[in-house]
Amino acid sequence: MKIVVLVKQVPDTYEDRKLDTAAGLVDRGACEPVLDEINERALEVALRYRDGNKGTEVVLLSMGPEGTASALRKGLSMGADVAVHVLDSALSGADLGRTAAVLAAALRATGFDLVIAGNASTDGGGGVVPAMVAEHLGLPHLTFLDAVEISAGTVAGVRATEHGSLGVHALLPAVISVTERSAEARFPNFKGILKAKKKPLQVLSLAEIGLDPAFAGAGRSAVVTAAERPARTGGTRITDEGTAGEQLADFLASARLI
Amino acid sequence: MxxxxxxxxxxxxxxxxxxxxxxxxxxxxxxxxxxxxxxxxxxxxxxxxxxxxxxxxxxxxxxxxxxxxxxxxxxxxxxxxxxxxxxxxxxxxxxxxxxxxxxxxxxxxxxxxxxxxxxxxxxxxxxxxxxxxxxxxxxxxxxxxxxxxxxxxxxxxxxxxxxxxxxxxxxxxxxxxxxxxSAAINRIDDAPAASSRPELRTAAKVVSGGRGLGSQENFVLVEQLADALGAAVGASRAAVDSGYVPQSHQVGQTGTTVSPDLYIALGISGAIQHRAGMQTAKTIVAINKDTDAPIFDVADFGVVGDVFAVVPQLIKALEARAG
Incomplete structure (x- = not known):
């Protein structure tokens, strides 16, 4: 089986993330770019299947700027076999629609039986790209899975929603996405890191996956304005000397919150 | 039109x-x-x-x-x-x-x-x-x-x-x-709201608890204050990871994002990931015994003190006002 794991490089959430308010885009220089943690879990789901099923190939696929290679190397050091990086200057500022179109075209080029993604990235957080990729490919999407069962020709799982949960299943090929409850990712070991340097990392342009850089005829979204909200500042602070509960009740009453 | x-x-x-x-x-x-x-x-x-x-x-x-x-x-x-x-x-x-x-x-x-x-x-x-x-x-x-x-x-x-x-x-x-x-649906668990409390995501008031509560038993304090205010119950990731409450209560970057009129954080230090899920609340109140807790940087009203002393007194004061 060929499993393609979709990955993304994102600003590290352990730092204050910045938006370039002039361009309306993520300021990628403002903090350390890392492989999105949810992608490590998606990769772990693929690697666990490969651990039990010889002949499985795990491919990483990412669309992103130059530095994305380091996120792909991280995934390779965890154990993925091959990485594919779609890199094209025409993709700067690509919206959800273009991102999905590009990933779908790249998937057609690489071939796959199963596509695994994280449920939502920590930067854009749209949580829709896997479903959009599935629509492009005319395939089922099984997303937001807390638990996944992969077998030779099918995939099944439990999907968490706001209202409870759903048991879902589909024949392969299919596109799935997993939540942070799906699998705890392994750490790359020293051997893995050494091996990763020799694993193939293929770079593809839009022309090489058969896409027109103008995306003629497709609607797109664009940022009109972006502004930093004034930082919240701390207000009143008191130290409890026996009456803080009553003072807090007074505050809530004066703010008409009770 | x-x-x-x-x-x-x-x-x-x-x-x-x-x-x-x-x-x-x-x-x-x-x-x-x-x-x-x-x-x-x-x-x-x-x-x-x-x-x-x-x-x-x-x-x-x-x-x-x-x-x-x-x-x-x-x-x-x-x-x-x-x-x-x-x-x-x-x-x-x-x-x-x-x-x-x-x-x-x-x-x-x-x-x-x-x-x-x-x-x-x-x-x-x-x-x-x-x-x-x-x-x-x-x-x-x-x-x-x-x-x-x-x-x-x-x-x-x-x-x-x-x-x-x-x-x-x-x-x-x-x-x-x-x-x-299409994926086929073979099982639906359309869980009705398990409690009479408002739904976390859309609640006008939210009371959340963190690691400072110390145990699952102590987390009841959060629920008592929530009920006194008619609020939903939230939690920090630390409280969820410690097993005090189910993950569905988690507020923050990897949990639910809330934007209530009032957000009360009890025993929550206020890591970036937690603040990302609640800092658009109109009014934020924090009670924490650690003076340096980052939650105080975004709180409109902060109490440096013990939640087990302050919250029961607050509940009593709320009840007295409700008459």
Missing amino acids: SNVLALIETTADGRIRNTAASVLAAAAKLGTPIAVVATAPGAGAGLAAELGSLGARQVCIVENGQAGSLLATPQVDALAAAAERFVPSAILAVNSVESREAAARSAVRLRAGLLTDAVSVRSDGGKIVATHSVFGGAYTVESAVEGSPAVITVRQGAVEGQATPTDAAVTILSAVSAAAA
Whole structure:
């Protein structure tokens, strides 16, 4: 089986993330770019299947700027076999629609039986790209899975929603996405890191996956304005000397919150 | 006025979910709201009056033999059929796991631009503009779509108000979903709200507890204050990881994002990841014994003290005021 794991490089959430308010885009220089943690879990789901099923190939696929290679190397050091990086200057500022179109075209080029993604990235957080990729490919999407069962020709799982949960299943090929409850990712070991340097990392342009850089005829979204909200500042602070509960009740009453 | 489609969510047994009012209210800000519902054949007739009372001028029932048994595609096919009939300027859906993917697949099928997680929408000289709150509310971004229609998912609880009730006209269409492009649903656990407390995501008041509570037993204190205020119960990731409460209560970047009028943080230090999920609250109150806790940097009212002393006194004071 060929499993393609979709990955993304994102600003590290352990730092204050910045938006370039002039361009309306993520300021990628403002903090350390890392492989999105949810992608490590998606990769772990693929690697666990490969651990039990010889002949499985795990491919990483990412669309992103130059530095994305380091996120792909991280995934390779965890154990993925091959990485594919779609890199094209025409993709700067690509919206959800273009991102999905590009990933779908790249998937057609690489071939796959199963596509695994994280449920939502920590930067854009749209949580829709896997479903959009599935629509492009005319395939089922099984997303937001807390638990996944992969077998030779099918995939099944439990999907968490706001209202409870759903048991879902589909024949392969299919596109799935997993939540942070799906699998705890392994750490790359020293051997893995050494091996990763020799694993193939293929770079593809839009022309090489058969896409027109103008995306003629497709609607797109664009940022009109972006502004930093004034930082919240701390207000009143008191130290409890026996009456803080009553003072807090007074505050809530004066703010008409009770 | 141009037509605006609003995808209506239904429960497993075919009733309209309580998210309908806000998506119709958002649609009414942009044009003539048309409710679109995917139902089993013959099951939609009773829904029109209720949707009309929520402001739908038209109710478009799209009958589909696979509604409820296939994941998302019956809703995608319903939106596609309704879009062909009504040629809308915008298609709106709730930004829930269920609906946003249906909206997103529709955007691909209609070759339309997609905007997700809008906190408000407006029509600006014929151009539809959505406002988003990004990176946990640190930035406000406005975006628009080139081309028509615009497909927009709207954050639950963000759009206030209600569209004017009408006697909705009903259109019945039918659709068939391609089984090969759909996941099948084999089990539905449509959990009713387990408690009488308000739902976390849309609650006007939220009381959250963190590691400072110390144990699952002590977490009851959070629930007691929540009940005294009529608030929903939230938690930090640390409290969830320690097993004090189920993950569904987690507020923050990897949990639920809340935007209530009042947010009370008990024994929560306020890591960036937690603040990202709550700092758009109108008023923030924090109680923590650690003077240096970062939560105090965003709190309108901070108490440096022991939650086990302050909260019982607060509850008593609230009860005294309630008389």
